[in-house]
Amino acid sequence: MIVAERKTIPELVDILRPHKNILVLGCGTCVTVCLSGGEREVSIISSALRIASRVQGLNFKIDELTIERQCDNIFIEQAAETIQKADAVLSTACGAGVQAIAERFPEKPVYAGLNTTFLGILEERGVWTEKCAACGTCVLHKYGGICPITRCAKRMMNGPCGGSREDRCEVRPDRPCAWQLIYKRLKDIKQLERLTEIEPPKNWNSSLSGGPRALIREDHKI
């Protein structure tokens, strides 16, 4: 899922300062699961904004709404009437959702209420970790299902850097060394011979380094 965290209330007050009638628009999918932008968080942010704006004499008038997905026009349409009534929208979706709303309502100021951080999973209660950088050419099958791009701080593709201590990453001692994990996993699934294969330099054209990307499925186009 996409993981994001809330911007601070002082930041949001500054962003929204020129406006009076504001819609805080939540998204009911990824950002709900990572506890940053769903219905509950929309309610918390709205209350905090009302109080903070009153203290500063701005007196925001805030409406709240959460839709299933902000990155999908079918759901955006359900919010169209409410969005039209607002002076500005504070979206608590990921960056894709914010931009989808802004594209659909080109005359309306739409602001990001969250910092979108990474693609990851819930590892334990209150802890989300990055697992994929959407590089566009997945190589997980070569590394026992452990991504050396996101989970190795140096993106080592042909073995460890040699700096790990007690299974911990040299750069991020709070995280396990990805190559310790890769080795153990390949051993467990009896594929250690994969470590003898040399991985050529990665072609980053399929990643964001190759410019903005689009996925086109001719078989689904009308």
Ligand code: SF4
């Ligand atoms: S190899 Fe690329 S697509 Fe696969 S998990 Fe890693 S970053 Fe994501």
Ligand code: SF4
């Ligand atoms: S210690 Fe392990 S995870 Fe950290 S940079 Fe080196 S090889 Fe990568």
